[in-house]
Amino acid sequence: MATEHKISATGREAAGKGASRRLRRAASIPAIVYGGSAAPQSVQLDHEKTWLASQNEWFYSSILDMELDGKVQKVLLRDIQRHPYKQIIMHLDFQRVDENQALRAKVPLHFLNQDKSPAGKTADIVVTHELNEVEVSCLPKDLPEFIEIDLADLAIGAIVHLSDLKLPKGVELPELKLGKEHDVAVVIAKHGRVETEEAAAPEAAEVPAAKVSKKEEK
Secondary structure: OOOOEEEEEEEOOOOOHHHHHHHHHOOEEEEEEEOOOOOOEEEEEEHHHHHHHHOOOHHHHOOEEEEEOOEEEEEEEEEEEEOOOOOOEEEEEEEEOOOOOOEEEEEEEEEEOOOOOHHHHOOOEEEEEOOOEEEEEEOHHHOOOOEEEEOOOOOOOOEEEHHHOOOOOOOEOHHHHHOHHHOOEEEEEEEHHHHHHHHHHHHHHHHHHHHHHHHHHO
């Protein structure tokens, strides 16, 4: 069972760009809550509290208990708009969650014990994380805050695919249902020296060509 995370919001009637600007000047964030059997509702959140919450990974991948005008409803963050260069959240979109209906959400990956693995201990081996998050499908109660990948046994030259992930009970990867070609690499352990040699090869090939051109000029 995932940890419960609470946020607070209040309803708002005024809409439009002007109303949103006024909210931001008052240190609030305009937002909308939609989905389920209820109509979309415009709301506002305190910017400072929400900004602090947004620094946590769970804010983006967990079911949130939103206290809205005295009532609590479960929501999932679906979109966040930020200011181009200021530390300001401009707008938020939340989707209501039906506890009896499966949902799709992106969940971060946590990589464990990479330094202890055979690949991680080898100097000329580069371990790359091809994905940092995956999309899962599950009931809201089964939604994990993250998925752990234990790399303690990662061998030199090994590749960890989506199908190798150990998923919590009730959680699926929709991507795997689309065919074998969608079973993409998540982690790759490869020789870093190979890339260096390949990158240097074209430059080495240019030297003889330059010498030939000089001989022709004579």
